Amino acid sequence: MKKYINLFLLACTLSVATSCKLDLLDNPNAVTFSNADPNFLLNRIEVDFAGFFNGASDPGMRLTRMLNQGSSLYQNAYAPQDVDGVWNTGYASIMSDVKALIPIAEGANLHIHAGAARMIRAYVLMTLVDMFGDVPSSKALDPADFNPVADKGADVYAAALKDLDDALVSFGKTSLAAPTDLLFKSNVDAWVRATNSLKLKLFLSRRLVDVSGSKAGIDALVSGKKLIESTAQNLVFRYGSNLANPDNRHPRYGGQYTTGGGDYQSNFYMWHFIQSKSNPDPRLRYYFYRQVVLNSKDVNEIRCINQQLPAHYPTGTVFCYPSQVGYWGRDHLDSQGIPPDNLRRTAWGVYPAGGKFDNNAGTPVALGAGGQGAGLHPILVASFVEFMLAESALTLGTAGMPRQYLENGIRKSMADVRAYSLATAEAGIIAAYESAQKISFAADVDAYVAEVLKLYDGAATPTEKLDVVIREYWLAAHGNGVESYNFFRRTGSPRGMQPALETNPGEFIRSFFYPSVYANRNSNAKQKTDVATQVFWDTNPKAFIK
Numbered sequence: 001m002k003k004y005i006n007l008f009l010l011a012c013t014l015s016v017a018t019s020c021k022l023d024l025l026d027n028p029n030a031v032t033f034s035n036a037d038p039n040f041l042l043n044r045i046e047v048d049f050a051g052f053f054n055g056a057s058d059p060g061m062r063l064t065r066m067l068n069q070g071s072s073l074y075q076n077a078y079a080p081q082d083v084d085g086v087w088n089t090g091y092a093s094i095m096s097d098v099k100a101l102i103p104i105a106e107g108a109n110l111h112i113h114a115g116a117a118r119m120i121r122a123y124v125l126m127t128l129v130d131m132f133g134d135v136p137s138s139k140a141l142d143p144a145d146f147n148p149v150a151d152k153g154a155d156v157y158a159a160a161l162k163d164l165d166d167a168l169v170s171f172g173k174t175s176l177a178a179p180t181d182l183l184f185k186s187n188v189d190a191w192v193r194a195t196n197s198l199k200l201k202l203f204l205s206r207r208l209v210d211v212s213g214s215k216a217g218i219d220a221l222v223s224g225k226k227l228i229e230s231t232a233q234n235l236v237f238r239y240g241s242n243l244a245n246p247d248n249r250h251p252r253y254g255g256q257y258t259t260g261g262g263d264y265q266s267n268f269y270m271w272h273f274i275q276s277k278s279n280p281d282p283r284l285r286y287y288f289y290r291q292v293v294l295n296s297k298d299v300n301e302i303r304c305i306n307q308q309l310p311a312h313y314p315t316g317t318v319f320c321y322p323s324q325v326g327y328w329g330r331d332h333l334d335s336q337g338i339p340p341d342n343l344r345r346t347a348w349g350v351y352p353a354g355g356k357f358d359n360n361a362g363t364p365v366a367l368g369a370g371g372q373g374a375g376l377h378p379i380l381v382a383s384f385v386e387f388m389l390a391e392s393a394l395t396l397g398t399a400g401m402p403r404q405y406l407e408n409g410i411r412k413s414m415a416d417v418r419a420y421s422l423a424t425a426e427a428g429i430i431a432a433y434e435s436a437q438k439i440s441f442a443a444d445v446d447a448y449v450a451e452v453l454k455l456y457d458g459a460a461t462p463t464e465k466l467d468v469v470i471r472e473y474w475l476a477a478h479g480n481g482v483e484s485y486n487f488f489r490r491t492g493s494p495r496g497m498q499p500a501l502e503t504n505p506g507e508f509i510r511s512f513f514y515p516s517v518y519a520n521r522n523s524n525a526k527q528k529t530d531v532a533t534q535v536f537w538d539t540n541p542k543a544f545i546k
Contacts, residue, residue, distance in 0.1 A: 038113045039180050041101045046182045048093040049120050050237040053377050053482065054251055055086040056127050060481025063509055064474065064488045065497055067481075068264035068330035074506045075531055077333075080516040086131070087515040090124045091140060099141050106170075112188060113179050115170030119195045122163035123379075126202060129153040130486055133511045133535045136522075147523045153536035154209070161202055167195050183237065194235040196221055197228045197385050204388050205486060207396055208539045215396040218389075222399045227385050231416050234381040239354065241372035249373025252353035252479075257365045257373065260291075260342030265329040268498035270346065271322035272475060279451050282444040285358040285433075286417050287478050289349040289370070290326040293362035301339050302328070312503050314496070326362065333500035350426045351417045352376050352479040357426040359433040371424035378480050383413035387473035391491065394466050403456055406469050407449055413476035414445045467493045489538050492545050499546065507532035508545050 059078060062069035071077040098117040105113035128135045137156040139148035151159075171192050178186035184194070203217040221227060228234060240248035247254065256262030270288060273281035296302050304320040313319060319331060328345045343364035350357045354375030356365065378384075386409030393402040418441060421430060434441065452472060459465040470493035477484050487493070489510060509531040513519075519527040532542070 036100065036104060038101060038105050038108065038110050041097055041104070042113050042116060042179050042181055045094055045097050045101065045117060045120055046237070048089055048097070049123070050239075050377055052086060052089045052094060052124060052127070053237070053379055055083075055089060056131060057377075057479070057481040059083075059131075059509075059512070060483075060485030061479075062481070064481065064484040065266045065268045065332050066474075066478065066484060067266055067269075069333050070264075070330075070335050072333050072335040072500070072502045072505065074333075074500075074509050077509065078512055078531075080513045080519055080527070083131070083512055084515045084517045087128075087517055090128055091136075094124050095121055096141060109174075109176040110179070111170040111173040111175045112186065112191065113175075115167040115195070116179065116181060116183070116191060118163040118167035118170065119191065119198065122160040122167070122202075123198060125156050125160040125163070126198075126205070127482060129156050129535060130205070130482070131512050132514055133533060136518075147525075149524045157202060157206065157536075161199070164195050164199050164202070168192065171195070183235065190233050193226055193228045193233050194380065196224065196226050197235070197380050200227060200385065200388055200392075201380065204392055205490065205537050207392070207537075208490065209537050211396065214392075215398055218392050218396065218398045222389070228380065228382045229385070230382055231412075231419055234416065235379045236381065237377040237379065239373060239375050241354070241374040243367070250353045250375030250377075252348045253355055253371075253373035253375055256347050256353075257355060257369055258367055260365055261338075261345075263348065264334075265327075265346045265348075266498075267318050267320065267322045267327075267329040267331050270327045270329055271318040272471075274323050274327065277448070277451050279444070279447045281475065282414060282441055282448060283351070283417050283475075283478070285349065286351040286421050287349050288327065289347045289356040289358045289365070290328070290362060291347060291364050292328065292344050293326040293360055295321050295324055295326060295328065296341075296344065301341050301344065303336060303339075304331070310499075310501060310503075313499055317498055331501055332498045333502065333505055335501075350421045350424055352378055352420070354424065357421065357429050357433070359429055371421075371426055374424065376420065376479075378416075378477075379482075381412075381416060383409045383416060383476045384473070384480075384483060385409075386412060387469060387476065390469045391466060391473075391487070394462055394469065402465065402469065403453065406456060406472060407453060409469075409476060410449050410452060410472055411445065414441075414448075466491060467495050470494055488545060489535075489540070492540065497546070505546075507542075510534045510538060 061067045069077055098121045101117045102114050125137060134150040134153050135156060136148040137151040137159050139145050142148060171188055184190040200218060200221050203214040207214040239250040242248045252263065265288060273284040273287065297305065299306055302320065307320070309319050321327060322329065347365050348355045350371050352375050354371035354373045356370035386405045389400055390402040390405035390409065392398040393400050393405060452468065456465055456468045459468055470487055470491050473487060474484055474494050507530065511531065511533050513531060514525060514527055519525045
């Protein structure tokens with residue numbers, strides 16, 4: 001740009017014209033691709049990555065009964081404009097910045113920066129396919145093409161796999177400097193493990209359409225022994241506790257602890273932690289915080305308390321509330337209005353939102369309470385890897401014992417929840433509660449694991465064993481609807497999910513409507529007629545899940 005300016009000024013100086021207008025292409029005081037700081041650009045990508053994950057995770061949690069879905073019909077649950085944010089963040093922010101960063105980083109021998117950018121782009125590409133099916137990829141950021149056609153989902157997955165392989169090559173090179181990144185603090189080994197674990201996720205997603213390729217790919221990853229294995233290697237985005245300038249709290253905390261209200265937890269999901277087994281789940285009080293310790297008897301607050309179990313609900317299915325001790329949520333596809341229950345409904349707990357640990361206090365949430373919002377997004381963690389390997393071993397015959405993977409997954413999830421929570425401002429509350437109640441977290445974990453393994457051993461078929469595995473994956477995936485939405489469509493598990501309140505809610509969302517920003521502005525885009533369209537890797541029957 002300096003050369004352009006100098007030549008232009010020289011031309012003006014030599015000109016015999018009476019005036020010469022300076023029409024610069026770039027503002028010399030603005031940040032451009034040529035002077036962008038690679039560290040700042042990578043940090044921007046990582047912050048947007050957290051926002052992308054949160055936007056993609058939310059509908060997945062609601063569809064898989066981890067949070068209440070406030071619609072009575074699947075077809076109406078998400079309008080095209082509801083997913084505009086995910087699309088815009090994926091394309092206009094993350095992938096645009098990744099495209100800018102890679103040549104800058106490689107030109108400066110900053111290969112860790114380039115590898116990190118490629119890994120994040122791969123995750124975004126995979127997730128867009130998982131949500132929408134065929135999406136633009138090869139021409140998505142072509143400045144000469146304002147109406148890029150959608151690439152086949154399988155081709156986009158192939159592009160994501162290439163990104164992951166190229167990222168591993170980048171991580172293997174000598175970098176001039178390490179990034180000051182927000183995810184792994186320049187730990188190259190952690191970046192490598194996260195990249196390999198994303199490859200595991202990709203191969204497992206494709207297992208229904210590429211059995212041999214998925215098996216070979218996963219076996220190679222297992223033998224390579226470079227997957228996420230410990231809490232320190234987890235792919236998570238950590239939030240802070242600042243209220244303003246900037247507000248860097250976990251979005252679930254900000255949405256609920258500031259004024260109350262926020263999400264309705266799922267009655268069905270909470271029931272699993274409270275009483276689905278003879279041993280209550282040790283994560284219960286970490287995941288959920290009760291603002292009241294007894295259920296309301298006021299039909300103006302909980303309308304269903306004087307209603308019978310819906311006729312289409314199987315006998316024994318949880319309905320209206322999961323217990324009598326204050327767990328205040330909603331049933332699946334409950335679209336009733338919002339009563340004044342902001343400071344009564346069960347809130348997000350200390351994990352992963354940075355909220356409060358439930359010590360039976362039964363006091364309302366408040367700004368600054370609990371972990372003050374310094375929560376995390378569990379994007380891909382060690383326990384998930386173990387459950388993926390268990391599914392792979394059961395369905396593809398890959399290396400390892402699925403029963404051992406199952407146990408590892410449960411124990412690693414418990415350890416993650418415990419370690420994170422004890423590092424928050426709630427540590428003293430947790431210690432005091434356990435002391436007063438004479439609770440041993442380790443002993444409770446052992447009892448829980450023993451009960452699950454007994455269920456696994458008693459399962460008569462591989463399908464039944466897989467259901468045990470995926471149900472525990474679902475319970476460990478609290479805060480991550482990206483994974484739950486995928487494994488629900490891929491396996492049909494957990495089976496026996498709570499039905500919708502309506503007898504016929506329509507077809508389950510196998511993929512979302514295309515966002516309005518794409519469908520309305522791209523002349524080559526064709527909007528779906530319904531939400532029953534399956535993504536390329538979902539070859540299960542039409543009515544496979546509900």
